[in-house]
Every structure is written in structure tokens, then in C-alpha cells.
Amino acid sequence: MIKNFLNSRPNIPLLFFLSGVSGLIYETVWFRMLIRVFGTTLEATSTVLAVFMGGLALGAVIAGKKADGAKNPLKAYAALELLIALSALSATLAMAGLPEFIAPLLPEGGTAGAEAGTALLRVLVSAGVLAIPTALMGATLPLLVSALSTGTADSGGKISRLYALNTLGAALGVLAAGYLLIAHAGEKGAALLAAALNLAIALRVMLSSPQERQPAPPAAETAEGRRGYRLMLLILGASGFTALALEVLWARLLVLTIGNSVYAFSAMLASYLLGIALGSLYAGERADDGDTLPLLAKTQAALACVALAGLGAFYLAGTGATDPKYMYSPLTQASDIFHLFGWSLIIIMPATALMGFFFPLAAQAGVRAAGRVGAVGALYGANTVGTILGSLITGFILIPQLGTKFSFILAAILAALTGTALASLAGGEAKRRFTPWLAGAALAAAAAFAVPDPVFSTINRRFQLHNPGLLAFHAEDRGGAVDVLFTGGGEIKSLYINGLAVSGNGEAGKLMSHFPLLFQASPKSMFIIGLGAANTLRSGVLHGVKVTVAELLPAVREAGPLFAGNWEKSLAAGRFEVRLNDGRNELLRSRRKYDAIIVDVTPPIYSSGAVNVYSRDFFKIARSRLTETGVLSLWIPLPCFESDYYMIIRSLKDVFPEVNVWAFPGQAGFLALASAQPLESRPKVLAGRIKRGNVARELPFVTPEYIYATHAMGTAEADELSAGYPAVTDDRPHTEFPLARLMAYSPMWFQVPEGR
Incomplete structure (x- = not known):
């Protein structure tokens, strides 16, 4: 056939x-x-x-x-x-x-009316x-x-x-x-x-x-047929809700083991779709059978069991995935691509194969009840509306309120209830034979309650093995899992998002905030993309400038006071504000001009979405939001491909006349400052500004001599060395797609190279 x-x-x-x-x-x-x-x-x-x-x-x-x-x-x-x-x-x-x-x-952002x-x-x-x-x-x-x-x-x-x-x-x-x-x-x-x-x-x-045909006359409607058709619309809507709820939840789990690169997302979504395709292909052998309602009921119960089994399997495998690379990026070499697919196929595909098997059988049941083939359109539409609701409700309500684990259990319960409704619709013997399947789903749900929270357990296990300390904060919000870890007796404070090290109270964040302000006569405002561990914010406040921060995750803002002791006092005094928004979008809709714009995104450079603030198009937006003497401060983290570094420098040079780069001892990255005007270089002036900005309170080693000694590249050298590289643009986001460079073993810098 x-x-x-x-x-x-x-x-x-x-x-x-x-x-x-x-x-x-x-x-x-x-x-x-x-x-x-x-x-x-x-x-x-x-x-x-x-x-x-x-x-x-x-x-x-x-x-x-x-x-x-x-x-x-x-x-x-x-x-x-x-x-x-x-x-x-x-x-x-x-x-x-x-x-x-x-x-x-x-x-302009910052008000409820603006957000609406x-x-x-x-x-x-x-x-x-x-x-x-x-x-x-x-x-x-x-x-x-x-x-x-x-x-x-x-x-x-x-x-x-x-x-x-x-x-x-x-x-x-x-x-x-x-x-x-x-x-x-x-x-x-x-x-x-x-x-x-x-x-x-x-x-x-x-x-x-294609030849014309004589359309078949519509079948006579019956009250029973209309009732069955409407019930199948509801059933398909509910199954669509479950399908997308599980997809959102799988994404929350798998980011802990496959990361957030574009390759990881593609592997996960492809595995999801492949399972649906295989299940639907197999359903073709059964779709035209007589009464499929009992089989549909069992399929939903089986989906509940398999989804919960996947939750347990992830807990066992996730807590065993303790390699230190999971705290930076699971993608560090070309062969890791197979690892991305392995996790996705094992956790996702068994359940989505059942989803794929379910949809065509349920659609055919609805078509027969309606008495016309075209009814598949409304049935497909109902399923799609269910997927929309599943995505929205899971992301906005279930995960923030219940967490990933209990949201999983709730989605599985919905699948089991959908199966129960189908068994009731079938009636008679089918309803009795469904009882063991429902009991199996109930046992699976009960067992899932006993499974420790897989998100917290996976992250905490890695902390215990590689960076033992006090877990001072843990929260799951609509954007990810956020953790704050204190080590070294509380002296070292680190921020983790989805288990990945993002920021800490080290010197790099302070340097990228102080430096752009030191090169200006009287800075008054600063815009920061990413709150992180609040280092850049705290340093900006020391200079007396008004600081606006764009932060994506509410939980990161909630954790802010753990890094900045005078948080509430400074906030009440109006010295800074934190806006929950994507940084590029906040700049795009801003009507203000800033003296400094600080960009420090989650490493690595090829993490999903990072390219949006490393592209020439973004740099154009940033320049349009800077004052005449304003400075863009861009952190380029290591490890980094040599080619990626020069592509970013080239992109900066395409927009800004002046580009200077610093490499600081002991820091894993480069600080690039881009501006329309040449930077101040007179030692007496710089010394006065260091004093004005209270820099010694945080970084006593920063002196004019330190600024000169750590200067790695000036405008002329940036022009010369980056000229042979393509610019990173929105249309050609080179840095987000490192696979070809990984396969070719392109030169990668793990530390600042000699002479830089």
C-alpha cells in the first residue's frame, strides 16, 4: 500500500x-x-x-x-x-x-503601557x-x-x-x-x-x-455524527496541548545536556518531528480500520507512561553527565554533534512516535463522524490551536508556578485523561479493557513524584563534583533555571543559567564598565545588556552615572541583591533601573542617547542568540543610541575561534571609526571599545578620571600605566588584521554556526595569545 x-x-x-x-x-x-x-x-x-x-x-x-x-x-x-x-x-x-x-x-520601555x-x-x-x-x-x-x-x-x-x-x-x-x-x-x-x-x-x-473530478455529494448529517465530530475536535485540541507542553518541557531539560546552540535546538526539533513522522507512517496501516477509539485511548495512556519514563531516564542520565564541559558548553568539537542527537532521540522520539501515531487515527475518526473528507481541515486546525495553548500555558504559567518536574506530571495526566475520555466514548468492552492502561499511567505518575527534581539534581550534582560550595539561590522561571553559587567562604560568587557559568564577581565585568567611562569627560548614562552578577552595574553606579540594564530573566533580577549589597538603597535612589527585556530590542525602541553601552552576553560566542549583539546590524543600532563621545564596550569571551574574533572586529570597524582592544592578565577574553571619536590618552587626564570614578575601590591596580600596558590593538591594526575577514551580519550570522570551523580544526584561542 x-x-x-x-x-x-x-x-x-x-x-x-x-x-x-x-x-x-x-x-x-x-x-x-x-x-x-x-x-x-x-x-x-x-x-x-x-x-x-x-x-x-x-x-x-x-x-x-x-x-x-x-x-x-x-x-x-x-x-x-x-x-x-x-x-x-x-x-x-x-x-x-x-x-x-x-x-x-x-x-519607549519601562512602563506597563509601553509593554502593552x-x-x-x-x-x-x-x-x-x-x-x-x-x-x-x-x-x-x-x-x-x-x-x-x-x-x-x-x-x-x-x-x-x-x-x-x-x-x-x-x-x-x-x-x-x-x-x-x-x-x-x-x-x-x-x-x-x-x-x-x-x-x-x-x-x-x-x-x-490534473483532471477535474465530480465532487462527491455530502453525506447526510446525523446527530450522533455531529456529536462524535465535535468530541474529536476537543480530543485533538487536548492532544495538541499535551504535545507542545511536552516539547517545551523537553527543551527545558535537554538544554542542561546539549546546550543552547543552534545545532542543539535543531537536533531536538528534528528528533521531535522524526518521531511524529515515523508514528504517523505506521498509523497508515491502521487508520482505515473500523473502530479505532479503543486504540486511540491506549495510545494516550502509553504516551503518559513513555513521557514520564523519559523524565526518569533524564534524571538518571542527567545526573551522570558530569563532565566539566557541561558547565560551559556541551559543543566543543565536531563529534559532539552526535551527542546532541543521541540525547534528543532517546528522550523525545519514543513519545513523539506515539503522538504521530495518534493524530491521523484521531483525524480519520473525526472525518468518519463528520461524513466528509474535508473535515480533516478543522480537525487539524483544532490540534494546532491546542499546540498554541500548550506552548503558552506551559511557558507562562506551569513552569514558573510548578517547575519542570510537576509540569511534566501534569502533562502526562492530561494525556491519560484524554485516553479516558476516548475509552468512555468507545464504551462497553473497550472501556473495561482500558482500565489496566489507565492504571499503568497512574502508577507512572506516582513513580514520577518520587523522582527528584531533574533540573535541580543535574545542576547541583555538577556543583558538588567540580565547584563545591553554598547554593545560595535556585529558581526556575519562564526563561530558564537560575542558580547562584558561593565558594571560597563566600568570597567568590557565581551566576549560572541552565547550568552554564555565565558571570561572577570577578574583575572582567568591572573592567568592561570602568573603561568606557574613563575615556569620557563627563559621562552621565550607561546602558548594560545583561545584568549577570551585577558587576558592570555596580561599577557604573560608582561613577555616578544613571544605569539602565536590560535583563531577560526575572530570576536573575531577583538574585541581584546577592551580588550587590546596596542594591535596594541604590534602586530606591533612582541610580539604576532593570528592564525585563532583550537588550537589542530595548535599544531598538529606546529614544535615549547613552554615554556607554556595555555588551557582555552568555558565552560561548556561538550560543544561540549571541550573534544578535555581535553583528554589524546591531552595532549600527548601538552607534545610533550613543552620544557623540559615547563608547560601545564589547566583551569577546574565550575560547574563541581566531576567525570569529577578527570577524567581530571587522564588523565593529564597518560601523565605528575607532576600535581599540584590551587583553587583561588572567582574564579569559578581550575588551573591545568602539567609538566615533579617538579615545583619551593623556596620563594626567586618565588619572583624574580614575579618581573621579572611585575605580580604586574595586580595582586598585588600574592606573594610566596599566591601561597602556594592556592595550592590545589600536584602530590601524584592527583595520589591517580584520580586512580579510567577512563581517558578521543578521543575514550572514557566521559566528553562530561554528560546525565547519570545528570540523576543519580552525585555530581556536583558549587563552589570550602571545602578542595580543
Whole structure:
């Protein structure tokens, strides 16, 4: 049956596979583009995801109503693919120009009204650019199921196999975009390739001269059929909720073992989609059976058990993953890519295979109840609406209130309850036979309560082995797990996010705050991206300037007083403010000019999203928000590829006339200062400013002589050495994609090289 299906003319299954490839390439590119405009906060990313998924649902519902009456659904499908290509390219070009267009419209941050206005603008703009192409994408499945089915009796197999192949294509699209296309062709190049696939699909279908058909008359509706159909809409909505809730939760767990690089995210999402594809493909052999409700009920109970087993497995494996690299980055060499996939496949794929098996069987049950093939559109739409709610509620409510472990248990309970509802709907013997399955799910949930919190246990185990001390703070908020560790009798304070060392009360943060202020006559304001351990904030306050900090995670702000003893007093005096927002987005919507902008993002350089503040496009935003004598202070952490270092310097030089670099003894990184004016170099003036800024209270060794001795590169040398390297841009985010350099063993600096 599968062979006959694959050989159907004009090979629609293969074409729908390619359509899945293009769809996930678009989603990857668009998501990157929009979060640069609206920020990487959970609110922003959830809005973009909800609009994207909502467009798919809308298109599916509309197409489902029209599909059964279409005389030539294949011709309509070809038109859809053509329109997808055109609208997707238009959307991509529109999004590329959004930052300049939308910056004047974004309200200045810091007030509840501004946040509400920003949220409204996010929805309107996201819908404006995404609604048409995503609705067109969502319309494809109902049309193709209608085109290939002879009626409701055989539509289940068509749904499952089309869904499987499209999802398999989506998995390939994720890998292609995340590992190859954006790295080598850029975001626009990746979108252009996706559009070429859509155009090729449209051309192939049209060349096959699809024939018109006589639409089948609609089946007579019955009260029982309407009731069954509505119940299946609810069932599919609930299963969609569970599916995305689990995806969000898996991401929270796996970041502890596979990190937060673009490769890690791509491996996780591809594993998720691959499981769905395999499960759906297998479901094709059962989808057209008679009563599938008992099987659907057991599938949901099995999903609850498997998901909870995965939670336990992660606890055992996670607490055993104690290599020190997990406290920096799990990706340090090319072979680590296999490690990323291993974790993702083991933890995620068994459960998503059950999800993939469930959807086509449930959709076919709904189609039969409705008596028309086009009903698959509304059923798919209901499932998609469920996924939107699952993502939003899990991220915004469940994790902050319950934590990852108990959110997992709640999601599993929902799956078991969905199975119970299906068993009740089946009634009779099926309900009795479901009892052992429900008991198994209940036992799994009870056992999960006994499993220690896997997030806390994994992080704490690494602390005990490699950096024993007092865990002074632990919290899970909507953006990640935040920990503060005191060692050395409380003298050394370190901040960890998702188990990765981010910041501490060492000297580097103080240097990157003091230096840009020392080179200015009378600085009055400073903007800091990332609160971290509050070093840069505290040093800025010593200079008497007003400090604005953009911090992504509420828990990091909550932990701030642990690093700064006079936090509450300084905050009450109005000497600083902390805004919960992505730093680039906060600058983009700012109307202020700052004397210093400090950028110190989570290492390594290739961590997901870091490139957004290492690109030439960001440096242009930063320069536009600096005063005439203002200075951008950029920390470039080590380890770092030599090429990445020079690409960042090149990007700075493309925007700022003056670029100077310092390398400090004992510090794992470089401090780059970029400005429009030459920096002050007179020793007496610098000595006076060191005194003015109370620098000796924190860094008594900083003198004019120290500033000269640690100077590693001036503007002329920066020009000469970086000239042969490409700039990092939003479209070509070279530093975020290190795989080719890892495979080629490109030179990497683990400490400041001699002569720098």
C-alpha cells in the first residue's frame, strides 16, 4: 500500500515531502528575523510562534470547508504552492527591513503601557507578515487528502501518509536550515531555496495536467455524527496541548545536556518531528480500520507512561553527565554533534512516535463522524490551536508556578485523561479493557513524584563534583533555571543559567564598565545588556552615572541583591533601573542617547542568540543610541575561534571609526571599545578620571600605566588584521554556526595569545 501511495501521479507524496522541507526552512528563518525585532523574551517568541501556528490553523479550516466541493483540488494545490513561494519571499523581504521601519513605532520601555503597546504591535506586525503565507501552507493538507481519497472510507491512510511525509520533510528542513543553509547561504538565501522548492512543486503538478473530478455529494448529517465530530475536535485540541507542553518541557531539560546552540535546538526539533513522522507512517496501516477509539485511548495512556519514563531516564542520565564541559558548553568539537542527537532521540522520539501515531487515527475518526473528507481541515486546525495553548500555558504559567518536574506530571495526566475520555466514548468492552492502561499511567505518575527534581539534581550534582560550595539561590522561571553559587567562604560568587557559568564577581565585568567611562569627560548614562552578577552595574553606579540594564530573566533580577549589597538603597535612589527585556530590542525602541553601552552576553560566542549583539546590524543600532563621545564596550569571551574574533572586529570597524582592544592578565577574553571619536590618552587626564570614578575601590591596580600596558590593538591594526575577514551580519550570522570551523580544526584561542 505504501509503494502504491508513493507512486501516485504526479508523485504527490514526494512533492508534499518537499513542501514540508520548505515550510520549516521558512519557519526557522522568519523566527530568527522577528525575534530580532521584538526580542527574545518568552512573550515575544510565544507571540511569533502563536501567529505562525494560528495561520496554519486558519488555512486548514478554510481549505477543509472548500476541499470536498473542489472540482480540481490538485490544480488548486499547485496554485497554493505558487502563492506560498511568492508570499513567503515577500514576507522574508518585508521582515528584513522591519527593524528600520518599526523602530520609530515601538514605545519607549519601562512602563506597563509601553509593554502593552509593544505586545499589540508584536501581534499586528507578526500577523501582517505571516498570516498569508502560513494560511496558504495550512490549506495544503486538506486539499491533498481530498484529492487522493475516494471518500471517507480510505481517507485515513491518505491522512497518515501525507502527514508523515510532510513532517519528515519538516525534520529535514530543520536540519538543512540549522546546519547548512543559513550558515552558508544566509537567511535570505535559505528562504530563496525554500521558495524555489515551492515553485518546482507547483510546476510539477501543473505539468501533470490534473483532471477535474465530480465532487462527491455530502453525506447526510446525523446527530450522533455531529456529536462524535465535535468530541474529536476537543480530543485533538487536548492532544495538541499535551504535545507542545511536552516539547517545551523537553527543551527545558535537554538544554542542561546539549546546550543552547543552534545545532542543539535543531537536533531536538528534528528528533521531535522524526518521531511524529515515523508514528504517523505506521498509523497508515491502521487508520482505515473500523473502530479505532479503543486504540486511540491506549495510545494516550502509553504516551503518559513513555513521557514520564523519559523524565526518569533524564534524571538518571542527567545526573551522570558530569563532565566539566557541561558547565560551559556541551559543543566543543565536531563529534559532539552526535551527542546532541543521541540525547534528543532517546528522550523525545519514543513519545513523539506515539503522538504521530495518534493524530491521523484521531483525524480519520473525526472525518468518519463528520461524513466528509474535508473535515480533516478543522480537525487539524483544532490540534494546532491546542499546540498554541500548550506552548503558552506551559511557558507562562506551569513552569514558573510548578517547575519542570510537576509540569511534566501534569502533562502526562492530561494525556491519560484524554485516553479516558476516548475509552468512555468507545464504551462497553473497550472501556473495561482500558482500565489496566489507565492504571499503568497512574502508577507512572506516582513513580514520577518520587523522582527528584531533574533540573535541580543535574545542576547541583555538577556543583558538588567540580565547584563545591553554598547554593545560595535556585529558581526556575519562564526563561530558564537560575542558580547562584558561593565558594571560597563566600568570597567568590557565581551566576549560572541552565547550568552554564555565565558571570561572577570577578574583575572582567568591572573592567568592561570602568573603561568606557574613563575615556569620557563627563559621562552621565550607561546602558548594560545583561545584568549577570551585577558587576558592570555596580561599577557604573560608582561613577555616578544613571544605569539602565536590560535583563531577560526575572530570576536573575531577583538574585541581584546577592551580588550587590546596596542594591535596594541604590534602586530606591533612582541610580539604576532593570528592564525585563532583550537588550537589542530595548535599544531598538529606546529614544535615549547613552554615554556607554556595555555588551557582555552568555558565552560561548556561538550560543544561540549571541550573534544578535555581535553583528554589524546591531552595532549600527548601538552607534545610533550613543552620544557623540559615547563608547560601545564589547566583551569577546574565550575560547574563541581566531576567525570569529577578527570577524567581530571587522564588523565593529564597518560601523565605528575607532576600535581599540584590551587583553587583561588572567582574564579569559578581550575588551573591545568602539567609538566615533579617538579615545583619551593623556596620563594626567586618565588619572583624574580614575579618581573621579572611585575605580580604586574595586580595582586598585588600574592606573594610566596599566591601561597602556594592556592595550592590545589600536584602530590601524584592527583595520589591517580584520580586512580579510567577512563581517558578521543578521543575514550572514557566521559566528553562530561554528560546525565547519570545528570540523576543519580552525585555530581556536583558549587563552589570550602571545602578542595580543
